[in-house]
Amino acid sequence: DRRTFVLWDVIMAEFIPGSVTELHNPELPPLRGDSFDLGEAIRRSTPFEDAVQSPGYTSEETRVLKIISRKNGEINKLSLTEAKQLLKELGLNQRGIVHVLRKRLKCHYSAQLLKQEQSFGTDVSNLIERPQYRYLCVIDFEATCEKGAGFDEYPHEIIEFPMLLIDCETKQVVDEFREYCKPTRNPKLTAYCTELTGIRQTTVNRADSFTEVLKHAESWLREKALLTKRTRQFLIVTDGPWDISKFLYLQCRTSKIEIPRYAKEWLDIRKAFSNFYSISRPKLSIMLDRLGLKFDGRPHSGLDDSRNISNIVQTMLIDGYVPKINMYID
Secondary structure (H helix, E strand, C coil), rough: HHHHHHHHHHCCCCCCCCCCCCCCCCCCCCCEECCCCCHHHHHHCCHHHHHCCCCCCHHHHHHHHHHHHHHHHHHHHHHHHHHHHHHHHHCCCCCCCCCHHHHHHHHHHHHHHHHHHHHCCCCHHHCCCCCCCCCEEEEECCEEECCCCCCCCHHHHHEEEEEEEECCCEEEEEEEEEEECCCCCCCCHHHHHHHCCCHHHHHHHHHHHHHHHHHHHHHHHHHCEECCCCEECCCEEEEECCCHHHHHHHHHHHHHCCCCCCEEEEHHHHHHHHHHHCCCCCCCHHHHHHCCCCCCCCCHHHHHHHHHHHHHHHHHHHCCCCCCEEEEEE
């Protein structure tokens, strides 16, 4: 339940208060994100013993949470060198800055403790977060553009539609999808767009319309039993809110179709990364750098960007991150 998730975030020191964001462009929908204004106050100033003495927690759960809290306090004092040495002894990934390494250790020890308590017969199920969906679908659209022109000045249309599917159980990419789309409002790509994305005019000339490509993408998901008329077994992941709240939303208006129901809530990996590792305002290059990873491929290629986002997501999953919806549009 929500109480468990919030307290767990506090214990794991991953909470950074969010805020509800309203986009000012009247062409765009209201955008909402999870927020909880009490979390930081609890994490910074409230004694842990007071925080866990809330209705619904058993004495055994409270005991386990106190052990986790004490261990996290010890880990917070580790230097970069000390954290790397401990990770090496445990056979875990040693790449990343000290915030990342400490979080990796916290999640490792917490998971080990919970497994140990379960082996002793302690009921700790209320303390364990589980993914809302088994599969994550990473998307990073590329769109028509003009240098210096914003959303109010240039009608962006999606021209590259990539998807990478990650299995949260194996933490591996299991398949990829990519098709290009033919723009209709501005069918001729600008020189700036071609230079930025590497997408050529001949490529989009041969492509299907966005509406057809969306049908192909949904067929691809249905073939994997991940999408039906009523349910889905995946959660969309994007780098920031814009792929859904701007590009997809405006593209669906241009194409005169409804935005897919499954795309109205998603996981913004920038926000998740910031909360999980306590690193403020990350972007793709910063997230890769903080994890000790390098960008592979061409920037602003939708497929290459999606692959690099997937590398970040996979690292977070291995480090103990549990994916959950953190963005919505009405």
